[in-house]
Amino acid sequence: MADEDDIILSELDDEELVQQMHDDLYDGLKEEIEEAVNILIARGWTPYDVLTKALVAGMTVVGNDFRDGILFVPEVLLAANAMKGGMAILKPLLAETGAPRMGKMVIGTVKGDIHDIGKNLVAMMMEGAGFEVVDIGINNPVENYLDALAREEADILGMSALLTTTMPYMKVVIDTLKEKGIRDDYIVLVGGAPLNEEFGRAIGADAYCRDAAVTVEMAKAMVARKHNQMGA
Amino acid sequence: MISDAGLTEAGLPPDGRGRVLLIACGALAQEIVALKAANGWDHLDLTCLPANLHLWPEKITAAVIEAVGKHRRDYDSIHVVYADCGTGGQLAEACARLGVALIPGPHCYAFFEGNDRFAAHAESEITAFYLTDFLVRQFDAFVWRPMGFDRHPSLVPMMFGNYEKLVYLAQTEDAALDAKAADCAARLGLRYERRFTGYGDLAAELARL
Numbered sequence: 001m002a003d004e005d006d007i008i009l010s011e012l013d014d015e016e017l018v019q020q021m022h023d024d025l026y027d028g029l030k031e032e033i034e035e036a037v038n039i040l041i042a043r044g045w046t047p048y049d050v051l052t053k054a055l056v057a058g059m060t061v062v063g064n065d066f067r068d069g070i071l072f073v074p075e076v077l078l079a080a081n082a083m084k085g086g087m088a089i090l091k092p093l094l095a096e097t098g099a100p101r102m103g104k105m106v107i108g109t110v111k112g113d114i115h116d117i118g119k120n121l122v123a124m125m126m127e128g129a130g131f132e133v134v135d136i137g138i139n140n141p142v143e144n145y146l147d148a149l150a151r152e153e154a155d156i157l158g159m160s161a162l163l164t165t166t167m168p169y170m171k172v173v174i175d176t177l178k179e180k181g182i183r184d185d186y187i188v189l190v191g192g193a194p195l196n197e198e199f200g201r202a203i204g205a206d207a208y209c210r211d212a213a214v215t216v217e218m219a220k221a222m223v224a225r226k227h228n229q230m231g232a
Numbered sequence: 233m234i235s236d237a238g239l240t241e242a243g244l245p246p247d248g249r250g251r252v253l254l255i256a257c258g259a260l261a262q263e264i265v266a267l268k269a270a271n272g273w274d275h276l277d278l279t280c281l282p283a284n285l286h287l288w289p290e291k292i293t294a295a296v297i298e299a300v301g302k303h304r305r306d307y308d309s310i311h312v313v314y315a316d317c318g319t320g321g322q323l324a325e326a327c328a329r330l331g332v333a334l335i336p337g338p339h340c341y342a343f344f345e346g347n348d349r350f351a352a353h354a355e356s357e358i359t360a361f362y363l364t365d366f367l368v369r370q371f372d373a374f375v376w377r378p379m380g381f382d383r384h385p386s387l388v389p390m391m392f393g394n395y396e397k398l399v400y401l402a403q404t405e406d407a408a409l410d411a412k413a414a415d416c417a418a419r420l421g422l423r424y425e426r427r428f429t430g431y432g433d434l435a436a437e438l439a440r441l
């Protein structure tokens with residue numbers, strides 16, 4: 001908490017506080033993040049601005065440093081946990097204030113795989129970018145994906161796999177979508193450390209995304225393209 | 233005796249004897265040395281890459297390619313004693329390109345138990361976390377510290393929340409390792425099970441060289 005610290009968060013001006021939040025996210029300090037989110041809201045910031053300028057911007061730094069090998073898994077997990085604390089405060093407020101709606105994503109780890117740190121991070125950053133995210137968790141057989149896509153009327157399907165033995169299951173899901181004639185109803189994004197672009201293409205996904213930041217950009221671009229096509 | 237800590241972080245150079253070079257993961261060194269001694273496989277020489285490359289599997293393929301290049305001229309043939317190890321097929325592709333053999337299978341947990349047997353229970357054992365002899369001995373250096381549990385105990389449930397049991401796939405009969413593995417399970421908050429595997433497919437693969 002701030003009173004155990006040298007820094008009193010409430011005494012910082014907005015700019016300093018946002019900078020401090022970036023540092024606190026980097027250090028995975030959940031309580032400090034929650035406190036700072038409440039301070040900004042009390043100062044009249046919109047929930048959307050707190051989300052994007054403080055949380056998402058800070059988490060982007062964490063993601064980049066993980067990609068570049070400066071941070072490792074535990075630091076990322078702690079940072080994600082801190083961001084989750086802040087998001088929990090913002091979510092109900094965002095719903096009230098009508099932040100931009102980008103589209104809806106169903107995301108889950110494939111059958112046989114229970115690695116979920118990367119998937120959770122992608123889910124959170126997609127939410128941070130204004131997508132509605134339905135996280136169906138770990139170890140999902142094809143039926144789970146199909147049910148969730150239909151029930152949620154989703155635009156995007158996201159699948160995660162970290163094991164060589166579970167990667168091929170993504171193709172099972174995509175082939176099932178094809179068989180049912182609904183493949184083109186969805187944008188299919190895949191990810192996980194052992195995958196690569198070639199694999200994504202080979203199984204018929206729309207894109208392989210290396211990390212959460214790339215996923216957000218890819219999803220935005222593909223949703224925009226889809227809207228344009230439908231409009232034309 | 234080769235030091236386990238050295239194998240985790242530094243690897244092992246070849247000693248220059250033997251016609252066939254094994255380029256192995258440090259996590260397999262003691263097992264290969266034991267198999268060599270037990271079977272009198274003096275034609276095999278061994279060099280190991282640091283076992284902790286496994287935490288950054290994207291680096292494994294390049295490290296193996298470099299090692300093959302470095303030692304190629306000095307041996308009649310080279311065999312890579314890795315499985316896929318999370319390289320997403322890239323290690324197999326590189327080995328095929330270089331004309332060197334690779335152990336089949338996804339990872340050492342599978343080939344110690346036998347790839348077929350492992351695959352057969354994969355579905356019913358999704359919430360299991362496996363340790364081998366090496367990983368039991370190197371649990372702190374390989375799991376506990378890299379996963380940050382020494383600095384942040386709160387990460388244990390975040391990381392292992394979906395796991396139910398720790399299965400120690402034992403290569404050797406060793407009561408001390410059994411006790412240590414049981415302790416690892418307790419530290420992770422998991423149920424403990426021990427399963428003797430011996431050297432599994434590793435022994436069969438090396439016997440063919």
Ligand code: B12
Pocket residue numbers: 063073076107112113114115116117118119121122157158159160161162163164165189190191192193194208209210211212213215285286287288289316317318319338339341358359360361362363390391392
């Ligand atoms: C942390 C970890 C674990 C943790 C998992 C904790 C958890 N709750 O998830 C623990 C220690 C429990 C674990 C267990 C196991 N693991 Co593990 N694990 C790792 C490790 C070190 C890091 C993975 C990670 O979390 N990275 C951090 C996140 C942020 O990165 P990421 O997952 O890559 O996600 C990013 C991108 O890939 C992308 N992305 C991810 N998902 C998605 C989804 C979509 C839709 C999109 C668009 C993008 C995207 O964006 C993310 C954010 O930037 C990797 C090695 C590695 N460096 O990759 C091994 C690794 C994946 N594990 C491996 C293995 C073998 C196992 C075990 C079998 C080991 C065992 N002893 O039993 C078990 C498997 C259990 C099971 N049934 O699933 C192997 C796989 C080998 C293989 N042949 O496939 C690896 C490669 C290590 C190795 N080289 O041996 N593991």
